[in-house]
Amino acid sequence: MTTPVRKVALLGAGVIGAGWAARLIENGIDVAIADPDxxxxxxxxxxxxxxxxxxxxxFPDEPDRRxxxxxxxxxxDAVDGADFVQESAPEREDLKRGLLARAAAVAPAGVIVATSTSGLLPSVLQADCRFPERVVVGHPFNPVYLLPLVEVCGGKSTSAETIEAASAFYASIGMHPLVVRNEIDGFIADRLLEALWREALHLVNDGVATTEEIDRAVCxxxxxxxxxxxxxGIYRLAGGEAGMRHFMAQFGPALKLPWTKLEAPELTDELIDRVSEQTEQQAAGRSVREMExxxxxxxVAILQALESQGIGAGIEVARWRETRSQ
Ligand SMILES: NC(=O)c1ccc[n+]([C@@H]2O[C@H](COP(=O)([O-])OP(=O)(O)OC[C@H]3O[C@@H](n4cnc5c(N)ncnc54)[C@H](O)[C@@H]3O)[C@@H](O)[C@H]2O)c1
Incomplete structure (x- = not known):
């Protein structure tokens, strides 16, 4: 990879691309955005x-250079002179394949082309690229400028050096790279989120609970x-002093009960209307920007608390704080 990374090309600047822009400029890195909107x-x-x-x-102190x-x-144009490319266009295989191939066609030797895809397989996305070995998934979480997690996943042609270099780059901008060693649809985090999301939609669809009640159940x-x-970690504690074995013995039988459906419900107009109307009610007139x-x-308050406890994402924030002061 070209190091140090001074400029990143961002292909797509919606929710995720703009979030990348914010994190990158905070780390003193220039960004060039290509987005037809x-x-x-x-x-x-x-x-x-x-x-x-x-x-x-x-971080109350300004960085030395934004x-x-x-x-x-x-x-x-965006890729010209860039040291790293991050694609965050809509989640459509054909569109992403085309964009990655165009970026790879003009990117100089050594430049990594990463995609923010939430779950498309990198082996498929890299297929039309001039240098598939330098194409990798870097899957972030919204808001990208505050959440440290980024899943790094290579396809069949991605080199080990690319995975290592992409992970090192993300770590250098205060992120926590989690290498997904086996290429699977949805990677690790979105598989978990999707399972919860499916059950939540079933609960709304079946009229068991409103979106607000389900959100309270989580929050x-x-x-x-x-x-x-x-x-x-949490379930190990739920087993008390006897730990995980006791927890599994106690709650194992429930796993066989049909508590969860997991198959996605049909996204009928009625379900979409219900979810949209109920979440609008939850917003109580606040705009998306206000809610953001x-x-x-x-x-920020949670990250500060975790940093003071030296636990979870707080460890990453402490590391980022230290890097910023160097
Ligand atoms: N929203 C999330 O929570 C989230 C989280 C992680 C990853 N992702 C992934 O990030 C990617 C982008 O998602 P998003 O939520 O930011 O979508 P979005 O709809 O907010 O933004 C997509 C942007 O891409 C632009 N675009 C469309 N065609 C383009 C083209 N040909 N070239 C360049 N830009 C183009 C659009 O104008 C838009 O600004 C998707 O792959 C998605 O799966 C989303």
Whole structure:
């Protein structure tokens, strides 16, 4: 990989691409954005403003140098002079394959071309690229500028050096690379999220609970502890002094009961309307940008608490803080 990374080409600057822009410029890295949306500048600037507000709360000191943002006319223009490419276009295989191939066609030797895909297989996405060995998945989480996790997954042709170099780059910008060693649809994190999402949709579809009640079921309980221990760590404690074996003996039989459906419900117009209307009610007139600020303030407070406890994502924030001061 070209090191140090001074400029990153961002292909697509929606929710995720703009989030990457915010994290990268905070680390002093310039970004060149290629996105055909005529409103891309306005939308990106709104995300950058929210991100700047959140990052000043997390790191009250300004970085020595903030990176610059430029908007390019084409993929080729954006990739010109870039040391790393991060594609975050809509989750469509044909579109992504085309964009990655165009980027790889003009990227100089050594440049890694990464995709933010949530679950498409890298072996498929890299298939048309001039140098498939340097194409890799770097799957982040929203908001990219605050959440450290990035799943790194190679396809059949990705080299071990690319996985290592991409992981090192992400770590250098305060992220926590989790290498997904086996290429699977949905990787690790989205498989877990998808399972919960399917059950939540069933509960709404069957009229068991509203979206607000389901969100309370997460926020007031498991969501709090997931921030620092995860499912296995927490369940080991749920077994008491006898630990995981006792937990599994006690709750194992329930696994065989049909508590969960896991098969996705049909996304009927009725279900889409119900979920959309109920989540609008939950928003109570607040705009998405306002709610993002509420989310960011809470995330910053949680990250600070985790940092003070030296646990979970707080370890990564402490490392990022140290890197920033060097
Ligand atoms: N939203 C999430 O929570 C999330 C989390 C992790 C990963 N992802 C992944 O990130 C990617 C982007 O998702 P998103 O939520 O930001 O979508 P989005 O719809 O918010 O943004 C997509 C952007 O891509 C742009 N675009 C469309 N065609 C393009 C082209 N030919 N070249 C360049 N840009 C183009 C659009 O104008 C838009 O701004 C997807 O692969 C998605 O799976 C999303």
């Amino acid at each position: 005529p409103e891309v500048r306005r939308k990106t600037e709104t995300v950058l403003a929210n991100a700047e507000r959140a990052l000043r709360r997390l 990176g610059m943002v430029v908007f390019s006319e084409s993929v080729e 007031y309980g498991a969501g709090l502890r997931w921030a620092f221990m995860g499912t296995f 600020r509420t989310r960011d303030d809470a995330l």
